[in-house]
Amino acid sequence: MVDRTVTDRTAAEQAGFDPGLERKLCAGIEAGLLRDVHCVLVSRGGRLVLEHYREAPDESWGASLGTVAFDTETLHDLRSVTKSVTSLLYGIALDRGLVPPPEASLLAQFLEYPDLAAEPARAKLTIGHALTMTLGLEWDEYRSYADPLNSEIAMENAPDRYRFALEQPIVAEPGTRWVYSGGATALVGAIIERGTGRRIEDFAREALFEPLGIKTFEWLRGSDGVSSPASGLRLTAPDLLRIGRLVLEGGLSEGRQVVSPQWIASTRAPLVSTDDGLGYGYFWFHGEAPALGAARPWLAGFGNGGQRLWLLPDLDIACVIFSGNYNAPDAWVSPTRIWREIVLANLVAA
Template structure:
């Protein structure tokens, strides 16, 4: 595949010919709200690409009404976590970071006092990669609330200490607790091992080899890039990352992320409690597809406001939705409807 995406009529890719019309009708009817972009690719070609206009923001900073197109950068919020998962796999392959089974606190000698707690000393890198550290973390609060744990971490003088000294609420490995703090620790390990800041490592190791030349990465008050939610990408570049994952870590025949890391990321490690699973900063589930005899497995990155990157290997399918429904409890409704009722429901053949 070249840097430029080729297009294919929906019917030639196994979709209903009126796929785009159905999306447009959903938007006009008000059933699909706050969308900024929808992209669908199958077999490496774009079969649907729509852009809209709407209110947007950049990591909480209002941008006003934006008319989106293929060149517009967009917050991907917590899909950033899934990108950091890919970066950790690259860094591990290069010998820059400790393996999943390594003790987590051993990599932070400046926090040696925390390792004196035998319960905390049991933490491993794998517990951070699967968000099973068993430490208290509350991102159920709105991200406008200073008591939200990610917001509190960004305000703390030392984000790594903040993430690691939370109260222990479960034994490591037993309970999934959504945690931007876990990802901040992984981002710190990558930056320390690479000897550079996280965005620069991402540029050299992941983005430039894939032809992704434009991105932004928001930084906290301490100047450190937010590994949990700070990345801004163009829609097609997010789709590009999904296609690379679908292809087992390869782009244009070049190995970008080790295949075994991608395979492990696709393998459920821990239930999230809502019917999904999680592994190496990716959500994992399955969904019925009319064109197939049974449900098809998918993996995805989810982000605040309706940001989604879906990858369904069995259907050779990659889908991106970008939206402006930040901090709203119903933000997942529209991207989920696009995924299930527009994309999967209109896939007519394997």
């Protein structure tokens, strides 16, 4: 494995950061404590303090890419970090009056299923329930994504993905139980496409990527030709960091309001609790980190294999991690250690 690193040591020292940040990251990788790391980018106050790339095997939605020398121009699967980008796209479409608000009926956006809308319990579903993954419908994404019984994979293989997601058995009152669901994101993606009249990738290009200077991306599609708003986006690490900076800066990019501050505020609000103790709201995970004598809120996009976009608004810190530990139950360990033991431990005073 080859190490490819660019670190702004001078900027780090001027900002009072630990100049050994890169060394500590590399030591963890070399010791085997941090596994399958492809790249790590960290910024604070808009200043890049760590940019670390490696050479390693990679894949895209299960298709091997061989050994990849990662750098600033390498596209990488975001997997479910895509969901957080989809949240921003919904917010932009909402700002433009192209989609209904979160409190609107979900099934009213899918008039092709009158039989489902006729069920009183199912008729209670709102777009907000999809955005917070509290639909109350049966869904199982805890299985490996290599397992055809995984609900998202089953949806991809279904003749009608939206009916599949909407007709699942009701297991809880809407809004009362969080269940991780790519199906919920598929429904929001469909609402964006129907409201804007464009494929989600085309709307993303005009509404989000071009204003941020993002010129190269891919959005993977299922066998039915539908782009996946839950896991299909591929971006470079610097471009994902740009999206993180946009959120930290209240939706502003170089003086232009790309996303309304109201929607950014909505994404920063944890609305429900997950089954592992974190908060969740509008396709973002939420937690707290000890910093400057208080618990400071963070929000993050998490993706299969160890993909992460972590944001700590109070201290203006953004962290991008790309990894290759796909479908592994311990894929969360290395990115969490990088966030806690490398980023927070060295850039934040408790």
